[in-house]
Amino acid sequence: TRSTRPKRLLRAVQKNATRGDPLSVISAIDHFCRHSEWAMNVGDEKGSILDSVVSELNPNTSLELGTYCGYSTVRIARLLPPGARLITLEFNPDYAAVARQVISWAGVQDKVELVEGPSGDLIPQMKERFGVETFDFVFLDHWKDRYLPDTNLLEECGLLRKGAVLLADNVICPGTPEYLAYIRNSPRYESRYFQSHLEYTKVEDGLEKSVFLG
Ligand SMILES: Cc1ncnc2c1ncn2[C@@H]1O[C@H](/C=C/CNC(=O)c2cc(-c3ccc(F)cc3)cc(O)c2O)[C@@H](O)[C@H]1O
């Protein structure tokens, strides 16, 4: 079957990372993206901002929109306390298949539930089908024009608790103008921009951290 970039990324993980060692999986992917083929993982620079937000929050229930190859899934899951869980949504079955293998190579599969399907259909099912009360943390990294509709959906479904944190990737590059305008002007959120760079490049990008005030 035709080799794809995600499959080549997975092979690099299986070749260079140690099973059960999430940090070695993260560095194997970063090395592959720096020295072989660029890929749209959040990367090491923005990834360390993601790490600090997750570590400070210690979320019990987290949601990731857009799994891709599972890089940020592993970054988040390795920091979660015992019993905590991360639900990650991915509608491309080929990407999901690669991500499942990256996640299990890292040994964090017990903390992760990868659900295949479009976020717009799955978010309204979170309570009944997945037993979620509310999310403590949401990482947005899927199609950029879905950030705002999915945020509104999370609000409408009562899935954000007071103090829940939304962390959005790529608010500069490729950019999420509608989402930024909404979240920065809404009285229901307290937002802060973390300046950084587009993964593996010198181009400016950043993460927007927004606390839901209820
Ligand atoms: C509604 C729905 N439901 C479920 N899964 C969904 C979904 N919408 C998308 N997905 C999934 O999520 C990932 C998509 C990620 C989109 N990310 C980017 O486009 C992206 C692009 C760049 C970039 C920057 C400069 C360039 F020159 C080129 C690319 C950097 C990034 O960091 C990105 O995240 C991908 O795995 C897709 O299948």
Ligand SMILES: [Mg+2]
């Ligand atoms: Mg991204």
